[in-house]
Amino acid sequence: MQSIFFEISKYIFIFMIAFYTAASYRAAVISDEAKRKHLHAVQITMLIGVHFLGFFILWLCNDLDSRYAILYVSELFYFLATILFYKLFYPKASRLLTHNMCFLMAVGFIMIARIDYDAALKQFFIAMLGTGATFLIPWIFKKVKSFRNFGLIYAALGLLLLILVLFSSRVFGANLVLELGPVSVQPGEFVKILFCLFIASMFNKDTSFRQVAKVTILAIAHVLILVVSKDLGTALILFVIYVMMIFCATHKLTYVFASLGAGSLASVLAYKIFSHVRQRVEIFLDPWSRIDGIGYQICQSLFAVGMGSWFGMGLNQGMPTAIPVAYKDFMFSCLAEEFGVIFVLALILICLNNLILIMNIASRCRTLFYRLVAVGLGSSYGFQVFLTIGGAMKMIPMTGVTLPFVSYGGSSLLSSICIVALVNGMYNMRHEEAVSDVEKKKIKTEHKSKPAR
Amino acid sequence: MLKRKKLKLNTSRNLQDEMEDFDIGAKKNKASRNRETNLISFMFIALFFFMCVYIVNFSLFKAGNIVNNPYNKLIDLMEAKVERGRILSADGQVLAQTVSDDNGADVREYPYASLYCHVVGSKYLKTGVERIADYSLISTSGNLLDEISYDLSASKPQGRDVVTSLRPSLQKAAYNALGTNKGAVIAMNPKTGQIYCMVSKPDYDPNQASVMYDTWTSYESKDSVLINRATQGLYSPGSTFKILTTLEYMRENPDYDSFSYICQGKASLPMGTTIPCYNNEVHGKESLLDAFANSCNSAYATLGAGLDREKFKKLCQTALFNKKIEINMDAGVSSFTLDEDSSISEAMETGIGQGNTMISPIHNLMLISAIANKGVMMRPYLVTQIQSRSGSVISKTSPSEYSRLCTSEEAEKIAEYARAVVTQGTGYAFTYASYDVAGKTGTAQFDDSSDLVHSWFVGFAPYEDPEISICVVLEGGYTGVPGSQQVAKAVLDAYFEK
Numbered sequence: 001m002q003s004i005f006f007e008i009s010k011y012i013f014i015f016m017i018a019f020y021t022a023a024s025y026r027a028a029v030i031s032d033e034a035k036r037k038h039l040h041a042v043q044i045t046m047l048i049g050v051h052f053l054g055f056f057i058l059w060l061c062n063d064l065d066s067r068y069a070i071l072y073v074s075e076l077f078y079f080l081a082t083i084l085f086y087k088l089f090y091p092k093a094s095r096l097l098t099h100n101m102c103f104l105m106a107v108g109f110i111m112i113a114r115i116d117y118d119a120a121l122k123q124f125f126i127a128m129l130g131t132g133a134t135f136l137i138p139w140i141f142k143k144v145k146s147f148r149n150f151g152l153i154y155a156a157l158g159l160l161l162l163i164l165v166l167f168s169s170r171v172f173g174a175n176l177v178l179e180l181g182p183v184s185v186q187p188g189e190f191v192k193i194l195f196c197l198f199i200a201s202m203f204n205k206d207t208s209f210r211q212v213a214k215v216t217i218l219a220i221a222h223v224l225i226l227v228v229s230k231d232l233g234t235a236l237i238l239f240v241i242y243v244m245m246i247f248c249a250t251h252k253l254t255y256v257f258a259s260l261g262a263g264s265l266a267s268v269l270a271y272k273i274f275s276h277v278r279q280r281v282e283i284f285l286d287p288w289s290r291i292d293g294i295g296y297q298i299c300q301s302l303f304a305v306g307m308g309s310w311f312g313m314g315l316n317q318g319m320p321t322a323i324p325v326a327y328k329d330f331m332f333s334c335l336a337e338e339f340g341v342i343f344v345l346a347l348i349l350i351c352l353n354n355l356i357l358i359m360n361i362a363s364r365c366r367t368l369f370y371r372l373v374a375v376g377l378g379s380s381y382g383f384q385v386f387l388t389i390g391g392a393m394k395m396i397p398m399t400g401v402t403l404p405f406v407s408y409g410g411s412s413l414l415s416s417i418c419i420v421a422l423v424n425g426m427y428n429m430r431h432e433e434a435v436s437d438v439e440k441k442k443i444k445t446e447h448k449s450k451p452a453r
Numbered sequence: 454m455l456k457r458k459k460l461k462l463n464t465s466r467n468l469q470d471e472m473e474d475f476d477i478g479a480k481k482n483k484a485s486r487n488r489e490t491n492l493i494s495f496m497f498i499a500l501f502f503f504m505c506v507y508i509v510n511f512s513l514f515k516a517g518n519i520v521n522n523p524y525n526k527l528i529d530l531m532e533a534k535v536e537r538g539r540i541l542s543a544d545g546q547v548l549a550q551t552v553s554d555d556n557g558a559d560v561r562e563y564p565y566a567s568l569y570c571h572v573v574g575s576k577y578l579k580t581g582v583e584r585i586a587d588y589s590l591i592s593t594s595g596n597l598l599d600e601i602s603y604d605l606s607a608s609k610p611q612g613r614d615v616v617t618s619l620r621p622s623l624q625k626a627a628y629n630a631l632g633t634n635k636g637a638v639i640a641m642n643p644k645t646g647q648i649y650c651m652v653s654k655p656d657y658d659p660n661q662a663s664v665m666y667d668t669w670t671s672y673e674s675k676d677s678v679l680i681n682r683a684t685q686g687l688y689s690p691g692s693t694f695k696i697l698t699t700l701e702y703m704r705e706n707p708d709y710d711s712f713s714y715i716c717q718g719k720a721s722l723p724m725g726t727t728i729p730c731y732n733n734e735v736h737g738k739e740s741l742l743d744a745f746a747n748s749c750n751s752a753y754a755t756l757g758a759g760l761d762r763e764k765f766k767k768l769c770q771t772a773l774f775n776k777k778i779e780i781n782m783d784a785g786v787s788s789f790t791l792d793e794d795s796s797i798s799e800a801m802e803t804g805i806g807q808g809n810t811m812i813s814p815i816h817n818l819m820l821i822s823a824i825a826n827k828g829v830m831m832r833p834y835l836v837t838q839i840q841s842r843s844g845s846v847i848s849k850t851s852p853s854e855y856s857r858l859c860t861s862e863e864a865e866k867i868a869e870y871a872r873a874v875v876t877q878g879t880g881y882a883f884t885y886a887s888y889d890v891a892g893k894t895g896t897a898q899f900d901d902s903s904d905l906v907h908s909w910f911v912g913f914a915p916y917e918d919p920e921i922s923i924c925v926v927l928e929g930g931y932t933g934v935p936g937s938q939q940v941a942k943a944v945l946d947a948y949f950e951k
Contacts, residue, residue, distance in 0.1 A: 341509070359497070
C-alpha cells in the first residue's frame with residue numbers, strides 16, 4: 001500500500017510544480033488584479049502541497065520520526081510568515097519573487113532533509129536568520145539614497161574579502177571558506193553583491209572612458225584573485241556581471257565585444273597557466289576514462305539524471321548520496337534523480353521566472369544606479385543557475401557553484417536571500433520611480449494590445 | 454484598482470524631488486535603456502531554453518547509453534523492482550530469461566548453458582549482452598501509460614526484451630567445430646557489422662556463475678574460462694597480418710604488379726635475422742599475388758624490411774592498432790610497435806606478423822570485413838533491437854560505419870589476392886566448397902621455446918558479393934582439427950546450407 005502511495009506521489013509532485021510554474025508565468029503578465037490574487041493563492045497552495053507531501057514521505061520513510069514533523073511545522077510557519085510579512089510591510093514588493101524564493105527553498109529543504117537531517121536543520125536556521133536580517137533591506141534601500149556613493153569602498157571591501165580567502169586557503173588549505181570562530185563563511189557569495197554595487201555606483205557617476213578603465217582594472221583584480229584561489233565559478237559570474245553592466249551603462253557593443261574577446265583570451269591563458277583549470281576541462285571532455293578518479297562525480301551526476309528519467313525514481317527511492325557532495329554542487333542531479341526530469345525542467349522555468357522578474361524591475365528603474373544593480377544581480381543569479389545546471393549535465397565544465405535557494409550552503413542561501421531583498425527593495429520603490437501617469441497608461445495599453453491576451 | 458490609484462496620487466507628490474536625484478535621461482532615453490535590459494533578458498531566456506533542450510535531448514537519446522555502466526549503482530537498485538527482460542537470438546530463441554525458483558525468488562536462466570556463455574554473458578558476472586544491454590533489460594516498456602499502470606498496480610513490471618543478431622545454427626557449428634580446443638570464432642555480416650556468432654573456448658555454464666565464480670577465478674584454474682577470447686584475447690597475428698603488409702607495399706610501390714621474388718625457403722638480410730618459410734618450403738619465383746597466396750615468409754620478410762616505417766605505422770593506426778576500439782564490447786587493445794628505432798630483424802618479423810604485433814580476433818575480423826566491404830569498416834554490433842515483452846519495437850540499431858581502411862580499388866586488389874589463397878595457395882580446405890571463399894591463413898609462433906603455433910583464418914564468402922566474414926583462432930596445442938580453416942569451413946557450411 002505504501003509503495004503505491006510513493007508511486008502516485010511522484011505524479012502529484014510533478015502536477016503541483018507544473019501548476020505552480022504555470023501560475024507564476026501567468027501572474028507575471030496578467031493585469032487583472034482579482035485574477036492575479038487568485039494565481040497567488042494557487043501558488044501558495046502548491047507551495048504548501050509540495051512541502052507537505054515531501055515531508056510526509058520523509059516522515060513515513062524514517063519510521064515516523066517526529067523530528068521531521070517538527071521541522072516541517074516550523075518551516076511551514078516560516079514560509080507563511082515570510083510571505084505575510086512581505087505582503088504587509090512591502091505591499092509593492094514582488095509577491096511572485098517572494099513566492100518563488102519560498103518554493104525553491106521548500107524543494108531544497110525537502111531534498112536536504114532527505115539526505116541529511118542535521119544539514120536541513122542548519123539550512124533552515126540560516127534561512128530564518130537570513131530572512132530576518134534582510135527584512136529591513138528594502139526599507140533601508142528606499143530611505144538611504146547614498147548607497148550609490150561608495151563605489152570604491154565596495155570594491156575595496158570585496159577585494160579585501162577575496163584576499164583574505166586566498167590567504168587562508170593558501171595557509172590553512174581551507175576551501176574558499178573563512179573560519180570565523182564556529183561559523184565558516186564563503187565570502188565569494190557576498191562579493192558578487194558587493195561587485196554589483198561597486199560597478200553600479202561607479203557608472204552612476206559617469207560612463208566616460210576613464211571611468212570604464214578604472215572599473216575594468218578593479219574588476220580584473222577581483223577575477224584574477226578568484227581564479228588563483230580556484231573559485232572559477234564566481235570568477236565567471238563576476239565576469240558576466242561586468243559585461244552585462246557595462247553594456248547596460250554605456251549602451252556600447254564595442255565594450256561588450258572587447259571584454260568578451262579579452263575574456264576568451266584570458267581563459268586560454270588561464271588554461272595554459274593553471275593546472276586546476278586544465279583539469280576541469282579534461283574532466284569535461286572525457287569523464288568516462290577517469291570514472292574511478294577525478295571524473296567520478298560528474299559521471300555519477302549523469303547517472304542520476306539518466307536514471308531519474310522523466311518521472312524520477314520517487315522521493316527517498318533513489319541514491320543521491322552516490323554523488324559526492326551531492327546537496328551542494330549537484331543538487332540539480334539529486335532532484336532529477338528522485339523527482340524526474342519534468343520536475344527539474346519546471347524548476348528551471350521557475351528560476352527563469354525569477355530572472356525575468358529581476359530584469360523587469362531593471363527595465364522599469366529610471367535611475368541608472370538601481371537599474372544597474374538589478375541588471376547585475378539578475379545576471380549573477382541567471383548565470384549561476386546556468387553554471388550549476390550546465391555543469392551537472394556536462395554541458396559545460398564543472399565550476400562548483402550552487403543552485404541558489406535550493407542547494408545546501410549557508411553563505412549561498414544568505415546571499416540569495418539578500419539578492420531577493422535588494423530586488424524587492426527596488427520593486428518597493430517602483431511607483432516613485434515611475435514618472436507620470438501618462439507613461440504608466442502607455443505601458444498599460446501596450447500590455448492590452450498584446451494579441452496573446 | 455482604486456487603491457492603487459490612490460497610492461499613486463500619494464506618491465506623486467514626492468515624485469518631484471525624487472526626479473532631481475533619480476532621473477538621468479529624458480523620455481527618449483528610456484526606450485533605449487530598456488532595449489539593453491530586454492536584450493539581456495532575451496539572452497538569458499535563450500540560454501535557459503537551450504539548457505532545457507539539452508536536458509530533454511539528454512533524457513531522450515543519451516541517457517540510455519550513459520546509465521548502462523558498471524559504475525552506476527542505481528541499476529542494482531532498479532533491478533529489484535523490475536522483472537529482467539529476455540535475451541533473444543535473431544530467430545527468436547530465448548537465450549536468457551528470468552524465472553521464479555521454488556521459493557518464488559527470481560533466477561536468471563540460460564537455457565543453452567555454455568553455448569552462448571561469453572557472448573550473452575552472465576547477469577551475475579555482468580558480462581556480454583547482459584552487461585551491454587543491462588539498462589534496457591531492466592527498463593520498462595517506455596510507454597507512458599503502461600508505466601503509470603504498472604506503478605499503480607504495484608506488480609513487478611516486465612523489462613524490455615533484447616534481440617541479438619546471433620544465429621543459433623552458426624553458433625552451434627562454431628561451438629562444435631572448436632571442440633575441446635582453446636580459441637575463438639566470430640562471424641559477422643561485413644556490410645552491416647551484425648555479429649552472427651561468437652564463441653570462445655574454454656567455456657563455462659553461466660547458470661552456475663554465482664556458485665562457481667571463486668573456482669573459475671582461482672589461481673589453480675589456468676584456463677581463464679571467463680575471458681571472452683573473441684574480443685579480449687590478444688594473439689600474434691601471424692600471416693594474417695600480411696594483408697596490411699601488402700596494403701602498405703602497394704601504396705609505396707604503385708608498380709607492385711611487376712614485383713618478383715625468388716624464394717629459396719628462407720630469407721636473411723644483412724644486420725637482420727634469418728626467417729624460414731613455413732615447413733622450410735621453397736616457393737621459387739613468385740609475383741606478389743603468389744607470395745600472398747603461398748604465405749611466403751621469405752618474400753614478406755624482405756619486403757617488410759624495405760617499408761617506410763612511419764607510413765607503415767600510420768596505416769596501422771588507421772587500422773585501429775594501439776588504440777581502444779570503440780565498440781560496445783570489451784575489446785583488447787591491439788599493438789603495433791615498429792618505428793624508426795626498431796631493428797631490421799624486428800622489421801622483418803613484423804612484415805610476416807610476428808615480432809611485437811598483437812591483435813584481438815574481433816579486430817582481425819573487422820579488418821578482413823573492411824576488405825570484403827570495399828575498404829569500409831563497419832562497426833560490429835550484437836543488439837539489433839529492443840522490444841517490449843509483447844513484441845512491439847522500442848528501438849532498432851542501424852548499421853554504422855566505423856572508419857575507412859583503404860580505397861575500394863585497394864580492397865578489391867587484396868580481395869583478389871585473398872581469393873588466390875583459396876584457389877592456388879594455403880587455403881586448401883575450401884577447394885571443393887560449394888561457395889567461393891577468399892581469405893588468409895596464418896600460423897603464429899608465440900613462444901620461442903616451443904614448436905606450438907596458433908592457427909588463424911580470416912576470410913569471407915561469397916567472393917563476388919560477400920555476405921559473411923569470419924575469423925577463427927586456435928590456440929597452440931590444438932587437436933582434433935587440422936587447423937583454423939577447417940573450423941571456419943564448418944561455420945560457413947552451416948551458413949550456406951540454410
